[in-house]
Amino acid sequence: MLRSSAVGCWWRPFTEVAEAAVFVIDLAPDAAHEAQALEWLSAEERARSRRYVGAGPRRRFTLCRAALRAVLCDRLGCDSQQLTFGTSSHGKPFAQIDAKPEPISFNVSHGRSHGLIAVAARGRLGVDIEERRARDDLEDLTDAVLGPNEKREFALLRGNARTHFFFRMWTLKEALLKALGLGFSQDPAEFEVPPAVRQGARTSTFSFPSRPRPLWGVYDLGTDEFAAALALETIAHPRLSSDG
């Protein structure tokens, strides 16, 4: 298993939701962390790290992937050398020990300064994190991402409330798309975040319009520092409230 006793960990438990554990990753520049993280990566992952053009993207990939390895090795009770990653036909990675697929769900997201890892023993999940910032192209983005009701609600907002609302909707939708495993091949404007969550509730259940099953739990994990969300398949969670 991986331990970072010499330089300290750059990830820590963030929250637990239903059966999922969520970890937050500190992506601030830190030479010792980056050197340690690089040591934990496979040769293929190091090559991928080198392909990143800038230092920032390279650091984020390296720190996130090493933290993911540590979290998964801890959960699966394996050494990093035993852990490899396969890819589903839709491009979603899965964990393997000694080349044998493991039934553990995980997902990773990162912004500029923070990353999130979500992991659960079963059920598909997706996580997203974004640091909020004003954007000149917010109108374009809302047009591409929000559904009709969401656009109407967005139009009533002003100033920071618009940014807050948009990033909240974005992270919830991207978490759902990542959980589904189809990414942005599914149009995010074709489905809407549950009304209760749009109005401020932190959790609800959701199903895609064209796919009544499964039911997904959606969780707003946002803080003052960042917008974030988790989507979790509700196979084993019948007690989730329907709207909040």
Place this chain on the structure above:
Amino acid sequence: MATTAERVRQLVADNLEVDGQPVAVPADLSVSLTDVGVPSMDFVAFAKVLVREFDVPLTPDDCAGFSSLKDLAAYIDAQAA
């Protein structure tokens, strides 16, 4: 008249930034948007810019799937042909 590759390179420079800096890509467009660290939100916004500029069908997933910007420019040329 600028080639598609030159226009793509300029659109990247004008519309995308990473860590607060404009994205500079090599003239041969040998890198992908993933390689330069473009986040998913910017893929969505940039796909709209490309559709508007070239009037070709292009999704954010398409943009993320090209292994280089050179391949992206070639796709645009093929769609326009």
